[in-house]
Amino acid sequence: TCRALDSMGVDIGFVQETKLMGGIYTRRLRGYTILASDAPSAHQGGVALIYREQHDLYEVEETKVWHPNLLSFQLVTGVDRYFVVGCYIPPSDLSVLEHIQTAWEQCPKGYKPMLIGDLNINLDVPRDERDETIAEQCDDWGLSDMSRHFHTRHGRRTKGRWTWRMRRGRRWVSSQPDYFMAQEGDRRRLRPLTMTLITVQW
Numbered sequence: 001t002c003r004a005l006d007s008m009g010v011d012i013g014f015v016q017e018t019k020l021m022g023g024i025y026t027r028r029l030r031g032y033t034i035l036a037s038d039a040p041s042a043h044q045g046g047v048a049l050i051y052r053e054q055h056d057l058y059e060v061e062e063t064k065v066w067h068p069n070l071l072s073f074q075l076v077t078g079v080d081r082y083f084v085v086g087c088y089i090p091p092s093d094l095s096v097l098e099h100i101q102t103a104w105e106q107c108p109k110g111y112k113p114m115l116i117g118d119l120n121i122n123l124d125v126p127r128d129e130r131d132e133t134i135a136e137q138c139d140d141w142g143l144s145d146m147s148r149h150f151h152t153r154h155g156r157r158t159k160g161r162w163t164w165r166m167r168r169g170r171r172w173v174s175s176q177p178d179y180f181m182a183q184e185g186d187r188r189r190l191r192p193l194t195m196t197l198i199t200v201q202w
Contacts, residue, residue: 005032005050011052012051012058013050014050015047015048015049017046018037020037022038032050032051033050034049035048036048037069037071040069045069045088046069047117048071061075066102067096070099081112082113083112084114084116085100086116087100087119089120089134113141114182115141115182117178117179123145146181147178
């Protein structure tokens, strides 16, 4: 993952489904610092933050792992300060949302909050009570999908917007479970920032 991020010129990456256990993982590689949670099992979950510690344009501060599928960090860039909460919400579990709420409430005064990661939901079309609960919470926080702020590549294989797809039989199934969300008033500030901050499925 570090090699891929380095080749793309990505400065900060939030990685999900890392499945790392026992605190056994590489802490530094190819100029990146790595912070990972202990996954609840070898088959599911776990998140990690990968970032360049020495950078002229930003600083990453106050990193904290709150839960096997949740971490946060403060991103200082120029005069802007962001409180970023990165999460992975498994499709069959909603308990992570309570931990996200706890972390969200720790956003320092003067910081712009952001939520990134895999929510395993299509916010535009909630399918069930679980999806509606997540969508309502994001609405309560005043969050908007910043992914739609950026142009996507168009072509035969990249039609539409999706962050996940797989082939089932003779057809492709796609969705947008991964989101980059912030408050609507911060939209104009995110274009230079989000070009180098991405979420990755392990």
